[in-house]
Amino acid sequence: MKQSENTKIETQFIQGGKNPKNQDGYVNPPVQRGSTILFERAEDLYNDDLRSYGLEGSVTHDNLTDLLSQTMGGAGCVLTPSGLNAITLVLLATLKSGDHILVSDSIYGPNRRFCDLVLKGFGIETTYYPPRIGDNIEEYIKPNTKLIFLESPGSLTLEIQDVPAIVKVAQKHNIITAIDDTWSAGVFMQPLKIGVDISIQALTKYQGGHSDVLLGSVVCKDIALHNKMVAMHKNLGLGVSAEEVWLCLRGIRSMMLRIKHQDMAARKLAQYMQTRPEITQVIHPALEDSEDYAIWSRDFTGAGGLFSVYLKPELSDKVNAMLNAYQIFSMGFSWGGFESLVIDCTPQLRRNFPNKEQKGALVRYAIGLENIDDLITDLERGFEALKA
Numbered sequence: 276m277k278q279s280e281n282t283k284i285e286t287q288f289i290q291g292g293k294n295p296k297n298q299d300g301y302v303n304p305p306v307q308r309g310s311t312i313l314f315e316r317a318e319d320l321y322n323d324d325l326r327s328y329g330l331e332g333s334v335t336h337d338n339l340t341d342l343l344s345q346t347m348g349g350a351g352c353v354l355t356p357s358g359l360n361a362i363t364l365v366l367l368a369t370l371k372s373g374d375h376i377l378v379s380d381s382i383y384g385p386n387r388r389f390c391d392l393v394l395k396g397f398g399i400e401t402t403y404y405p406p407r408i409g410d411n412i413e414e415y416i417k418p419n420t421k422l423i424f425l426e427s428p429g430s431l432t433l434e435i436q437d438v439p440a441i442v443k444v445a446q447k448h449n450i451i452t453a454i455d456d457t458w459s460a461g462v463f464m465q466p467l468k469i470g471v472d473i474s475i476q477a478l479t480k481y482q483g484g485h486s487d488v489l490l491g492s493v494v495c496k497d498i499a500l501h502n503k504m505v506a507m508h509k510n511l512g513l514g515v516s517a518e519e520v521w522l523c524l525r526g527i528r529s530m531m532l533r534i535k536h537q538d539m540a541a542r543k544l545a546q547y548m549q550t551r552p553e554i555t556q557v558i559h560p561a562l563e564d565s566e567d568y569a570i571w572s573r574d575f576t577g578a579g580g581l582f583s584v585y586l587k588p589e590l591s592d593k594v595n596a597m598l599n600a601y602q603i604f605s606m607g608f609s610w611g612g613f614e615s616l617v618i619d620c621t622p623q624l625r626r627n628f629p630n631k632e633q634k635g636a637l638v639r640y641a642i643g644l645e646n647i648d649d650l651i652t653d654l655e656r657g658f659e660a661l662k663a
């Protein structure tokens with residue numbers, strides 16, 4: 276598609292990732308299933324410039340990888356069967372036995388589990404760093420540190436990291452940086468444009484947007500690193516079905532509209548939560564009294580529709596009653612879909628640097644597309660249940 280360099284991101288999500296010439300003129304690609312690809316000439320069988328097998332993707336996949344590379348400013352994109360698999364692909368492609376990795380203490384739980392169980396078994400050492408460390412991360416660097424893995428804001432506790440400061444230190448020491456940027460959907464923050472080498476998305480969340488797809492992506496800033504991802508992807512035998520890709524493409528076209536609404540709604544609900552005596556702290560970096568507000572407003576142009584709250588310690592043993600009273604907020608893991616979700620995250624919280632002041636239950640809300648007043652009424656139902 277013809278495109279000018281400086282179209283805005285909303286327009287890029289509509290114009291990008293299309294290849295009608297290759298798909299009979301249709302705007303959207305076919306769901307190109309398949310393992311075998313046929314060749315007309317024996318000379319082409321081992322031509323590395325041609326796609327030769329189903330694991331290498333299809334025209335369907337190309338639409339999505341082109342769109343993601345373009346909107347994130349990357350050199351290339353690989354798709355993985357889940358967001359978690361995008362994370363593990365990056366770890367396996369960049370590390371080897373004897374290496375050391377720095378990982379944010381606020382990292383997505385299954386990422387931590389992979390570091391603690393799998394990487395450790397391979398002789399790769401992980402050190403967790405406090406997410407708000409900034410350029411003091413230099414003190415954690417060892418001679419064998421190969422990768423710094425960031426997530427900003429962090430999972431569950433949503434601390435914002437000073438990404439440019441950490442990147443600067445990493446570049447000085449020749450260390451690769453990777454970020455799990457799922458919360459901002461690769462749009463509200465543009466990690467590759469502020470120097471991060473690798474941007475990871477759980478496309479399962481906002482891009483899919485309808486809770487019917489599991490998919491991940493890895494977009495690299497430079498082609499050498501991208502080729503490393505492609506090679507490990509091939510060595511691991513990873514492949515993604517064209518159905519999943521097609522559903523994600525369908526979702527992603529309306530993503531900007533959805534996430535802007537979810538951002539606005541989440542901020543309103545977070546502000547409402549701040550007025551409630553049952554809550555000791557609302558964790559949302561776009562609230563002006565958040566300790567992360569300064570860095571958030573410097574590096575982000577919007578916010579994901581996900582925030583957490585600490586319940587008063589004396590009410591925390593009733594957290595299940597609050598959750599069970601909701602009629603609109605459903606209980607479920609994951610987020611980014613059309614419906615509002617809630618979980619008590621306290622049982623899954625693992626931190627080397629816990630927030631000592633906060634002892635109450637930690638509850639996470641993912642805001643969907645319902646009417647905002649209805650959602651507030653539902654939150655009130657939960658608070659009523661705490662009185663019983």
Ligand SMILES: *Cc1c(COP(=O)(O)O)cnc(C)c1O
Pocket residue numbers: 356357358359360383430455457458477478479480489490491609
């Ligand atoms: C959900 C999530 C993932 C994993 O995505 P899946 O597709 O569910 O494997 C990774 N990182 C973050 C921050 C997530 O919220």
